[in-house]
Amino acid sequence: NAGVMQNPRHLVRRRGQEARLRCSPMKGHSHVYWYRQLPEEGLKFMVYLQKENIIDESGMPKERFSAEFPKEGPSILRIQQVVRGDSAAYFCASSLDRATSYEQYFGPGTRLTVT
């Protein structure tokens, strides 16, 4: 499967726990984007990463949220001390490079439920 991979597909966490969401971009893609979708809403941009570099984090909440895309391995979106309002679908997308950053291919998403 050469598409964008996300795992887990479903994640349940209790309030105060940490959530780690993983994303492997399409083969050959070196740019990754994270979006969040709340119920009945559109997708909201969170962060744009290149390997070992954050390019745009203007959509990231100031606290508890962080993202990385290491030289080796998947991109990780980390949410510390989760609250009920963090319950949402989190989508990862990838593009070949910065010049084609508008051509984003999305993964199936991780549905986070905070109880």
Add this chain to the structure above:
Amino acid sequence: DQQVKQNSPSLSVQEGRISILNCDYTNSMFDYFLWYKKYPAEGPTFLISISSIKDKNEDGRFTVFLNKSAKHLSLHIVPSQPGDSAVYFCAASATGSQGNLIFGKGTKLSVKP
């Protein structure tokens, strides 16, 4: 403040007829527009796009029209098929903010046999 608006939450069309999905935007810096299709429990799938230097782009049954003066774009699907039933998202990208796609809330299209 929503920069990309899809004012119709849902649309129902008979199979074989035309589906027209509409999208309005407010940011004049947007220079690239995309339509995505999304099935339940799946990620959005890219459908068709248009650059702001064009007013029409066609791909098979799908055509996107851009009216810059009205800040309006539309997606036409002809003929509509039951498999087209999904949520359609309009998205836009602005010069200088590459990578940050701004999405509308989506329109749920139902194509009835």
